[in-house]
Amino acid sequence: MKFRSKIDRFFISVIFISLLLISIVFLIPLILTGRPSILDIIVVVGLYAFTAGMILWTGFFQHYELCQDYLYIKGGPFSSRIFYGDLTRVRATRDISTGYRVLSSRDALEIYYRTGSWGSVKISPRDKELFLSELDKRCSHLFIQNSPQIDSK
Template sequence: MIFRSKVDNFFVAMISIAILIIGVVTLLPAILDKEASTTIRIIMFALFIVLEGIIVWTAFFIKYVFYKDYLLVKGGPFRSKIPYKMITKVSPTNDILTGYRILSSRQGLELFYESGALGSVKISPKEKAEFITELTKRCSNIQVQE
């Protein structure tokens, strides 16, 4: 079963600001510098495209996949395989700025698990109730906080 990440306006605004800042830093000097060679301009444009591609891929192509023995949390190049037996608790969270997070909404869930380096991951499935129901089917020992 696959769940997509919810995307809210706050998150879109944050990503848009980041893209704008990177665009100004990489493209504006190449455009305004009259002595910049064509090679420099091409390099700066390519750098902009690569950075923006990574940001968009990481931010907007997030999914959570239930497999037989584990939950796969995937966002761009970042992946976490979380065995169901390691998941201890799920609770709501509004904190998207700290911790290990693969989410794109302020209203998310925090999954606590034993095998993680930071002990938890923050996610934001579109259908929260369905996600929690599916998770509780697969994790008999999970605590659900509301």
């Protein structure tokens, strides 16, 4: 079962500001150089398009898929496969500034697991209750931590 990421206004604001800053960093020097060569223009515009594209792809094209044996997390060019046996607990979180995260909302879940260098991943499925219900069906040993936003087992 596939779940899309929830997108909130805060995240859209962060993406917009990032794109604005990247535009300034790439395009202002090009304008201030006077008469840039065609090669300069092609290189700068190409790098700008690549950078902006990566931000948009990573930010807006995220999904989480509950497969037969594992949770598949995809955000732009990045993906993770976490086997259900490695999962330990889930809790609601609004801290999206630290750790490994593939999300686009402050209304998020932090999933802890035994493998991986970070030990947890933060995601933001649109329908958290359905996501948790389906995850519980596949991973009955998982501890869903009490939280005002999540019903516990």
